[in-house]
Amino acid sequence: MTLQTDRRATQTTHPLDQLTTEDFDAVRSVLEQEGLVPDTTRFAYVGLLEPSKDELYPTPGPGTDRRVRVMLWDAALSRSLDVALSLTSKSVLRQIELDPSVDGQLPVLLEEFDLIEEILAADEGWIASLASRGLTTAQVRVAPLSAGVFEYENETGKRLLRGLGFRQDHPGDHAWAHPIDGLVAFVDVENRRVSHLLDDGPVPVPEVNGNYTDPAIHGELRTDLKPIEVIQPEGASFTIEGNHLSWLGWDLRVGFDAREGLVLHQLHHTLNGNRRPIMHRAAISEMVVPYGDPAPYRSWQNYFDSGEYLVGRDANSLKLGCDCLGEITYLSPVVADDFGHPRTIPNGICIHEEDAGIAWKHTDEWANSNEVRRNRRLVVSFFTTVGNYDYGFYWYLYLDGTIEFEAKATGIVFTAALPYKGYEYASEIAPGLGAPYHQHLFSARMDMMIDGNSNRVEELDLVRLPKSPGNPHGNAFTQKRTVLESEQQAIRDADGTVGRIWHISNPESLNKMDQPVGYTLYPENSPTLAMADDSSIASRAAFARHHLWVTKFAEDELYAAGDFVNQHPGGAGLPAFAAQDRNVNGEDIVVWHSFGLTHFPRPEDWPIMPVDTTGFKLKPHGFFDENPTLNLPASTAGHCSPTGCHDEN
Known part of the structure; x- marks a missing residue:
């Protein structure tokens, strides 16, 4: 049997608790009092x-100010405001008006998803372009796509979206199967008009079936799947009070943000009564999806799903037995709608335990012993939908002290009409239907706090040694350790040929071998940003050009691509942070790790893409003095062999 618990925060008891419905109501009330929310805001x-x-450290005081950041857009005034306010004092602390040509635009609004279709449905040029293809606006859905910054005329400082059309044959039809190629609309959403229409004439619309729940595609459903039941008859091994989660030595606070989604706060580990900090804050600060097709209808395609579209705001409500399996505790985070009113996402965060295979095992004939122990992990996750793609964000904590992040990508690949067989920049995934090559690149921001704030990063490389008098058989190899001293030196790339890893340690805290305690970051060695170094996207998504950045902690440096990503001209975020070239050896540091998928779509990715995964691991490296899972009990006889998981002799 599977169980679920839904916990909704109703009272604020800690400064890092998630915002509640009452908080959102209070935010709007403060802004109304200041005259900052006319009807057009x-x-x-x-x-x-x-x-x-x-x-916050060592413990927050009773009078800790509860502060909120708000970004306000007023189309009538053509005004973007960045506001900080205090819920404690019920007052605005600061307000800054942005210059869109320099600072960029605020994130895409939910109402703009529909607005682009409304604008195009009334545009004579768009209507005529569809008519030349034998289509009407009623037959066409338009994807509201972030505009980026390019050399197109008369776009500087304007709030824009770009629209690509897809024919929808009936209300339940998945229109991604029918891209309308050779046509793109550049839409000024502020002034509600089409600023430019690029139409190179009709292109045959692919006539494939993209309705993956249609029996005509999937045939008879399987009947040979036997049930798998996940049961925990004594309940889960974790507890949660408010947003404070404790599990088998781990404890943390589970946060949620409309932009970043899940945020892990104050991650600690306790062994033998010694509670130790590892990270102050961890989140996926940005993700970008750049496309590699140079056709004029798609060469501008690159989407920052966090900074432009707000992955947390678009989180799914999860279903027991479908999205999450087992003894589940759900959290229901609250976000703001376009009008600042609270919107609860029921069951938006899933927390549960999973079996994680063998923790350790050995059969020793000398000692006549045969022992095995099973590992398990705590899972904290959410899923979000951004247009055609769906993403799962999964944080895993293991009994052996390992921390892992995994992103799961599924949904529907972005489609186009294939220009010709063998097109160099897209895969043919169905007859005549192309899927442009693209990437999904993430930036994890980890505010490290291993046994305190004095941390550093060393780069560890395998070194192959030639034959020598000291290495007569040529079998020797060693490891090179390089301390990353400054922010500029700490801009690094992975290198699988030397097994490059990065060791994050505290030189002021030593283990029983008199070595600094630490954790090691293991990258996947995936490709970095594929676009040309002097391209617009390379400037705007510079974080994705390298696998590792290390910066000195600063409270206002939260986002890898900067605060205002939408239509920002570039250079914000990590390039600007690292340009200060601050010392990062033995300091309060933030480790930023870029990773992701480079997707050359397959026919098997159509009509819906099986989950693909990417991520990284942080493993304890000298943090413990020995294997921290030695105290695991053997599995009971009811769950394995009659004698259990160890010899009785």
Whole structure:
């Protein structure tokens, strides 16, 4: 049997608790009192402004200010505001008006998803272009696509979306099967008009079936699947109070943000009564999906799903037995709608345990012993839908001290009409239907705190040694350790040929071997950003050009591509942070790790893509003095052999 518990925060008891419905109502009330929310104002973002570390450690004081950041867009005034306010004092602390040509635009609003179709449905040029293809606006859905920054005329400082059309044959039809190629609309959503229409004439619309639940595609459903039941008759091994989660030595606070989604706060591990900090904050600060097709209808395609579209705001409500399996506890985070009103996402966060295979095992004939122990992991996850793609964000904590992040990508690949067989920049995934090559690149921001704030990063490389008098058989190899001293030196790339890893340690905290305690980051060695170094996307998504960045902690440096990503000209975020070239050896540091998928779509990715995964691991490296799972009991006889998982002799 599977169980679920839904916990919705109703009272704020800690400064890092998630924002509640009452908080959102209070935010709007404060802004109304200041005259900042006329009827034309929309809320592009509302999120917790977290207290400083000084306010949180060793424990937060009773008077810790509860602060919120709000981004307001007013189309009537053509005004973007970045506002900080205090819920404690019920006052606005600061407000900054942005210059869109320099600072960029605020994130895409939910209402703009529909607005682009409304604008195009009334545009004579768009209507005529569809008519030349034998189509009407009623037959066409338009994808609201972020515009980026390019050399197109008369776009600087304007709030834009670009629209690609897809024919929808009936209300339940998955229109991605029918891309309308050779046509793209550049839409000024602020002034509600089409600023430019690129139409190179009709292209045959692919006539494939993309309805993956249609029996005509999937045939008879399987009948040979036997049930798999996940049961925990004594309940789960974790507890949660408010947003404070404890599990078998681990404890943390589960946060949620409309932009980043899941945020892990104050991650600690306790062994033998010794509670130790590992990370102050961990989140996926940005993700970008750049496309590699140079055709004029798609060469501008690159989407920042966090900074432009807000992955947390678009989180799914999860279903027991479908999205999550087992003894489940759900959290229901609250986000703001376009009008600043609270919107609860029921069951938006899933927390549960999973078996994780063998923890350790050995059969020793000398000692006449045969022992095996099973591992398990705690899973904290959410799923989000951004247009055609669906993403799962999974944080795993293991009994052996390992921390893992995994992103799961599924949904429907972006489609186009294939220009010709063997097109160099797309895969043919169905007859006449192309899927352009693209990437899904993420940036994890990890505010490290291993046994305190004095941390550093060393790069560890395998070194192959030639034959020598000291290495007569040529079998010797060793490891090179390089301390990354400054932010510029700490811009690094993975290298699988030397097994490159990065060791994050505290030189002021030593283990029983008198070595600094630490954790090691193991990258996947996946490709970095594929676009030309002097391209617009390379400037705007510079974080994705390298696998590792290390910066000195600063409270306002949260996002790898900067605060205002939508139509930002570039250079913000990590390039600007690292340009200060601050010392990062033995300091309060933030480790940023870029990773992701480079997707050359397969026919098997159509009409819906099986889950593909990417991620990284952080493993304890000298953090413990020995294997921390030695105290695991053997599995009971009811779950394995009659004698259990160890010899009785």
